[in-house]
Amino acid sequence: MSTPLTVSEDELVLLTDLYQLTMTQAYWKEAMAERATFSLFFRRLPPTRRFMLACGQQHAAALIPRLRFGEAELAQLAATGLFEAAFLDWLGEWRFSGEIRTLPEGTPVFADEPLLEVDAPIAEAQLLESLLMNLVQLETLLASKAVRLVIAARGRPVVDFGLRRMHGIDAAVRGVRAYRSAGLEGTSNVLGGLRHDLPLRGTMAHSYILAHDAEAEAFAAFARHYPNTTLLVDTHDTLAGVDQVIALLAAEPELSVAAIRLDSGDLGALARGARRRLDAAGHGDVKIIAGSGLDEWQIADLVAEGAPIDGFGVGTQLGVSADAPVIDLSYKLVAYAGRPRVKHSPGKINLPGPKQVYRRRDAEGRPIGDTLARHDETGIEGEPLLVPLVRDGRIDDALMTLADSARERVTAALAALPGPLRRLEPRAGPEDDYPVTLSPGLARLRRKVG
């Protein structure tokens, strides 16, 4: 009676918009099999952001060579009555044969810069649109929010507690991959952390305290079960809860408590009160963790006021990227049959042709500006960022390992991030914009085709 809750990898070929399949059949019927290039980019940064962290594009691209239309999926398509038997046979035989160029996971990215380009016979490239957009947006959104929390915490560990607030199963699991790339220290999410190799962290819930007849009894029981645990002190009265922890450690000196967790009230004031009490009792080694419901602004304020908080747990605001829950991603045809193409609707201008992004750096390795160029243009200064991850339908395993080093790359990128990009405040004007300019070749092409 009840429909399934999960989606298998076999079914992902159907996670598409109907028009991708009808257009693909149209290309097939019209024998339009020339190569096309589609470019995945966003037109504008969210108003509250100075950069996005491109994430998920290599994770998604690595799936593409595995995609198959199996019997079950073809039967479901046949039942719609929209597709010819010969076209469904073609779909059943289809394997991706093209090239996918991507930014490395965890690359800071700006408006108009491709996160990914697909170069393939047009039907194949068209077919991937909806799935790639869905997959890439999620990880990019969550990594881009997470990195702001990391910046705000100025070296204090930030841990994800947001599973319950995220949009469903896939968001919660792949989100942890994005968080890992962005530099979070841990997650409460068991499946996400185990799969994506981020350390598991956990404390206790109010329900555990309330199920016991007294807070002190709950603290004692939990600390006996779990050496070096974290105790949640705000169920009744936060500072009285801290006193219970101190009393417990006095009564049972063989117990160890690694940290207390503050979860409500004026976190700065409570942290100072808790720190004074703990220090006075000789527990300078017991750390103070604060969360959840925090955003990057509250973390920055707590850090600025010198609140003695050793780590932050974040949930709601991170888990849905609350200030920017969506990116204005586009996947646009930029070339077909060797000719650049572009759409002209008022207010929207797309840059024609396959592209490359070149990033220039100063002597310290700090990015100072990007040039958006034609893919085949030479002599552009800077490091070319788009790398071919899939060629002739096959993954380049050597390049795929890049995806695994996203965390290290983001750490290095953050250290080298120019000051204006590290600020949490929205861009105030063009002086806050990271400079992205068009190469001479792309500027010429745009004038010609645009």
Add this chain to the structure above:
Amino acid sequence: MSTPLTVSEDELVLLTDLYQLTMTQAYWKEAMAERATFSLFFRRLPPTRRFMLACGQQHAAALIPRLRFGEAELAQLAATGLFEAAFLDWLGEWRFSGEIRTLPEGTPVFADEPLLEVDAPIAEAQLLESLLMNLVQLETLLASKAVRLVIAARGRPVVDFGLRRMHGIDAAVRGVRAYRSAGLEGTSNVLGGLRHDLPLRGTMAHSYILAHDAEAEAFAAFARHYPNTTLLVDTHDTLAGVDQVIALLAAEPELSVAAIRLDSGDLGALARGARRRLDAAGHGDVKIIAGSGLDEWQIADLVAEGAPIDGFGVGTQLGVSADAPVIDLSYKLVAYAGRPRVKHSPGKINLPGPKQVYRRRDAEGRPIGDTLARHDETGIEGEPLLVPLVRDGRIDDALMTLADSARERVTAALAALPGPLRRLEPRAGPEDDYPVTLSPGLARLRRKVG
């Protein structure tokens, strides 16, 4: 090299916060096996909303009796070093043995009203927290947003085009279930629509137009492939695009076009211009569809100004519930071992004890107020809304069929929705609040325990 993108149903037992498992082990070690009641509710409506549509709670509850800790999951837990072998054996044998009471899918719900209550030995009820919250929030969020679009469109069909903007795979697929319940007419999402029985709809993308040498050529090819199709007219100039459609129908009268789609610009003015041109050419039967990027406010404005738009496609704003991307859901212990429990932290008050929601209606069946009562209280006026869907760990199949009729129930509920709840504007003050009062028994209990 690349980690999987999908999650199997077997893995869902690990989609939890670490502390649920450590607390469960603590309850097990302490032999705390008395029954507990946990209540899933939200403390506040989002500021922009007058009600939420409870959705997903029966879908999620139906999963619970199927949950098992399999060998692979137990091995992963063992590897964390946090769990005793005897506890893992207990987990391996564990089957949910309790009761889950839920609101029927698609019930309008207000602050403090349980969407779901779990009544089970405390370890079992604790174990479900994170998963239930994650699963229920998603469908409730999306159904609650979708119903606003349906209200705004005043009878014109609303179709989901948002797959690409949603937060990952699960959001996109289960989202369609929520949209169906909320009354959307169709979806572009193939997997979501096929699985959750919402008709598939689709048009064409700009890329198809651009891949052809001329717009007219693309229109002709697509219309020949697909009788009664919808043509996208805004690639170059919307009204010139409409003229191309008219010219095509004049040149090839055997072709049929069901609709044109406007996708950019001043939709009201363009719809009027398109309608005039189509009518003058004798194509009064060709409909006009507008999208995407629309929210309920823009739809309401277009409807109010009398724009000749026959249907709306919605994407971004719907797919992430942009004005309220998160609900402040809580899953709180309200009773243990037969005694009501409650948390006292400042600023947060929970109502103790298991509950029932009674909805009173006027002679026309219009809801006029709810009473939140103790679960065991008698003599309360109105219809009791929470129904036991899982009993002694087994699903009540007769009640499960309720979930399948959510769409019909929401349609009826919308028709009967009191005027103030149908308004899109945020609540201005208490006069806009739907009345939810406490029963005498619950008020007494709150004074005693609170």
